[in-house]
Amino acid sequence: MIRALTTKRPEMTPFLLLTPALITMLFVVALPLVFSLWTSLTPYQLTKPQTIYSFVGLRNYTRLLTDPGFWIPFGRTVLFLTIALNLEFAFGLGIALLINKITWGQRGLRTIMMFPMMFSPILVGFQFKFIFNDNIGILNNALQSLGLTDQAIPWLVDAKLAMFSLLFAEIWMSTSVFAILLLAGLFAMPRDPLEAAKVDGCNAFQTFRHITLPFLMPFAYIAMTIRSLDVARAYDIVKVMTGGGPAGRTELLWTMIARTGYENAKMGQANAMAYISTVLSILFTWYFYRKLIAARRFMGGVQ
Amino acid sequence: MAAITLEKVVKKYGALGVVHGIDLTIAHEEFVVLVGPSGCGKSTTLRMIAGLEDITGGLVKIGGQVVNDLPPRKRNISMVFQNYALYPHMNVRDNLGFGLKIAGQSPAEISKRVGEAAEILGLTPLLDRTPAELSGGQRQRVAMGRAIVRNPDAFLFDEPLSNLDAKLRGQMRAEIKKLHQKVRTTVVYVTHDQVEAMTLADRIVVMKDGHIEQVGTPMQVFNHPATTFVATFIGSPPMNLLPATISGGAVRLADGTAVPVPDRLTGHVRDGMAVLLGIRPDDISPVGHGLSQDGPGAEVALTVDLAEPLGMESLIYTRLAGQEVQAKLYGPRIVAPGEVLTFRLALDRAHLFDAATGKTVRAL
Numbered sequence: 159m160i161r162a163l164t165t166k167r168p169e170m171t172p173f174l175l176l177t178p179a180l181i182t183m184l185f186v187v188a189l190p191l192v193f194s195l196w197t198s199l200t201p202y203q204l205t206k207p208q209t210i211y212s213f214v215g216l217r218n219y220t221r222l223l224t225d226p227g228f229w230i231p232f233g234r235t236v237l238f239l240t241i242a243l244n245l246e247f248a249f250g251l252g253i254a255l256l257i258n259k260i261t262w263g264q265r266g267l268r269t270i271m272m273f274p275m276m277f278s279p280i281l282v283g284f285q286f287k288f289i290f291n292d293n294i295g296i297l298n299n300a301l302q303s304l305g306l307t308d309q310a311i312p313w314l315v316d317a318k319l320a321m322f323s324l325l326f327a328e329i330w331m332s333t334s335v336f337a338i339l340l341l342a343g344l345f346a347m348p349r350d351p352l353e354a355a356k357v358d359g360c361n362a363f364q365t366f367r368h369i370t371l372p373f374l375m376p377f378a379y380i381a382m383t384i385r386s387l388d389v390a391r392a393y394d395i396v397k398v399m400t401g402g403g404p405a406g407r408t409e410l411l412w413t414m415i416a417r418t419g420y421e422n423a424k425m426g427q428a429n430a431m432a433y434i435s436t437v438l439s440i441l442f443t444w445y446f447y448r449k450l451i452a453a454r455r456f457m458g459g460v461q
Numbered sequence: 462m463a464a465i466t467l468e469k470v471v472k473k474y475g476a477l478g479v480v481h482g483i484d485l486t487i488a489h490e491e492f493v494v495l496v497g498p499s500g501c502g503k504s505t506t507l508r509m510i511a512g513l514e515d516i517t518g519g520l521v522k523i524g525g526q527v528v529n530d531l532p533p534r535k536r537n538i539s540m541v542f543q544n545y546a547l548y549p550h551m552n553v554r555d556n557l558g559f560g561l562k563i564a565g566q567s568p569a570e571i572s573k574r575v576g577e578a579a580e581i582l583g584l585t586p587l588l589d590r591t592p593a594e595l596s597g598g599q600r601q602r603v604a605m606g607r608a609i610v611r612n613p614d615a616f617l618f619d620e621p622l623s624n625l626d627a628k629l630r631g632q633m634r635a636e637i638k639k640l641h642q643k644v645r646t647t648v649v650y651v652t653h654d655q656v657e658a659m660t661l662a663d664r665i666v667v668m669k670d671g672h673i674e675q676v677g678t679p680m681q682v683f684n685h686p687a688t689t690f691v692a693t694f695i696g697s698p699p700m701n702l703l704p705a706t707i708s709g710g711a712v713r714l715a716d717g718t719a720v721p722v723p724d725r726l727t728g729h730v731r732d733g734m735a736v737l738l739g740i741r742p743d744d745i746s747p748v749g750h751g752l753s754q755d756g757p758g759a760e761v762a763l764t765v766d767l768a769e770p771l772g773m774e775s776l777i778y779t780r781l782a783g784q785e786v787q788a789k790l791y792g793p794r795i796v797a798p799g800e801v802l803t804f805r806l807a808l809d810r811a812h813l814f815d816a817a818t819g820k821t822v823r824a825l
């Protein structure tokens with residue numbers, strides 16, 4: 159039958175060949191998207207399935223737009239993301255530059271550098287939860303034994319310190335994304351322009367600032383794109399370490415969405431939040447991607 | 462004022478010696494070409510002058526000052542790299558002005574000097590393009606422009622034309638020559654193309670395996686090669702070298718063919734000496750089809766193995782004293798393989814080299 163179809167209408171062949179892919183896409187991507195979009199327009203609750211049929215239009219969205227309870231975690235996520243990405247970039251750059259310089263044991267170090275990425279974020283979260291724990295954590299223990307402080311520091315209880323602890327864990331786990339991509343950039347870096355810059359009068363810092371860094375920026379933007387998506391959906395580390403607490407002071411977008419959807423059983427509203435946060439991710443991706451294109455424009459075709 | 466002096470300059474990579482103590486003095490505003498086969502240490506020497514490579518031993522002086530321990534930026538030299546080494550993220554204007562900007566020149570001064578350099582090199586319409594948007598020849602010009610805007614004490618060129626096609630190479634060669642006439646500065650130019658060496662140089666430095674074989678004007682190097690290496694390296698097709706012995710005032714080739722010792726060399730050879738007779742293809746021609754028909758010569762009948770007609774001349778492969786030699790026939794005449802012709806060897810332009818040392822038997 160298929161043969162009959164392709165011989166009679168050869169122009170159908172491409173569509174025929176695409177059918178399996180299209181069907182997969184339909185079930186994996188399109189249906190969930192449509193379903194979640196629909197639920198974000200209803201007061202859907204997981205426990206009351208019939209709520210899925212009462213259409214409320216954009217009510218979930220309009221509520222969110224005026225709700226500080228949504229915008230504060232939203233803003234916190236953006237802040238968290240900004241700080242994490244900048245610090246990861248700075249540390250990753252430093253690590254990449256150092257590793258690029260050494261001649262002995264480089265392979266080993268490159269592998270070791272990847273270790274944090276091999277661990278499950280949940281386990282990283284637990285690990286740091288114990289490190290930062292105010293009673294039994296080794297950090298407080300160490301600080302007290304060294305006599306640097308005489309009382310326990312509430313790393314995960316004080317709102318600011320808790321944010322810091324979360325950042326620390328996040329950065330510890332993912333700086334190597336930057337380090338690896340920037341190192342790849344350094345390996346790919348042509349030597350000639352560096353030498354030309356030296357002859358043109360640059361000292362080491364000027365060479366770095368004017369030649370190396372611009373060359374590395376596309377690699378940094380790739381890392382930022384990846385990491386902005388990663389951090390914008392940060393959930394596991396936060397859930398494990400602080401659970402969004404104390405009193406919601408470390409609540410990020412996705413811990414809030416999960417709480418709204420599952421604990422408060424407002425799946426409709428949670429999906430509306432998720433859509434708004436997706437827009438955020440798209441914005442970040444678009445922003446870094448544009449930067450990447452701009453920074454990459456010169457790299458095509460130059461040997 | 463910048464003469465460049467190398468005194469016993471040595472470069473080693475670990476135990477591997479690459480440059481073995483070379484001495485060279487380059488005068489102010491002189492155009493010196495370092496030429497030699499691949500791997501002979503030309504680039505290394507140039508990079509030591511630039512400061513991009515540590516100097517293992519000896520002294521490098523620029524303008525009388527020892528620069529061994531100065532970083533490149535303190536040497537006031539410009540370098541043009543083989544693959545141009547333009548800054549890919551800057552447009553042509555910024556590429557040209559980068560050195561001036563780093564030197565802290567005012568924007569007005571930078572734009573004036575960039576404008577001048579762009580004018581000289583015909584880059585004015587391209588100032589806003591990035592290197593990716595330029596052709597090979599244009600990139601080459603930007604690289605040269607970047608070198609000249611800074612008014613350096615010396616220009617260093619490392620095979621700047623080797624990435625261009627033959628036609629463009631010819632054009633750029635002429636432009637470099639013109640440029641040197643306009644912007645008179647000391648130039649050290651590395652190439653393994655002997656045509657570039659011959660046409661550009663005030664003096665040629667022929668290098669081999671980290672040594673200098675000969676230093677001289679293009680004509681000196683061509684007419685009086687100091688060694689068999691220089692003799693075969695400079696000139697195309699290369700000079701023929703035929704093993705021979707001196708006996709009874711004649712040069713006796715392997716098969717017994719005897720030709721008289723060239724007049725100018727008679728005092729310099731003794732009987733029984735093993736030599737190499739060096740004679741360029743241009744100086745072996747069928748009678749009546751050579752460059753010069755007068756002067757001392759010897760005539761031999763040779764069989765043509767192969768002829769390559771090049772239009773107004775043909776390159777002929779034949780055998781003399783059992784060895785393949787190349788000869789030239791001037792004139793649009795077709796020669797067939799197997800044809801036997803009488804060739805005339807122009808002995809006044811022949812050379813004798815000591816077979817043992819490879820050095821020319823005549824002190825220059």
Ligand SMILES: Nc1ncnc2c1ncn2[C@@H]1O[C@H](COP(=O)(O)OP(=O)(O)OP(=O)(O)O)[C@@H](O)[C@H]1O
Pocket residue numbers: 474477479497498499500501502503504505506653
């Ligand atoms: N970093 C290095 N480590 C070890 N040996 C090197 C290094 N750089 C160059 N060499 C060796 O030094 C010798 C001279 O190299 P150099 O680049 O000066 O040659 P060159 O004359 O410029 O040749 P070419 O015409 O191919 O450019 C070569 O045999 C090369 O293998």
Ligand SMILES: [Mg+2]
Pocket residue numbers: 503504505619620
């Ligand atoms: Mg070289």
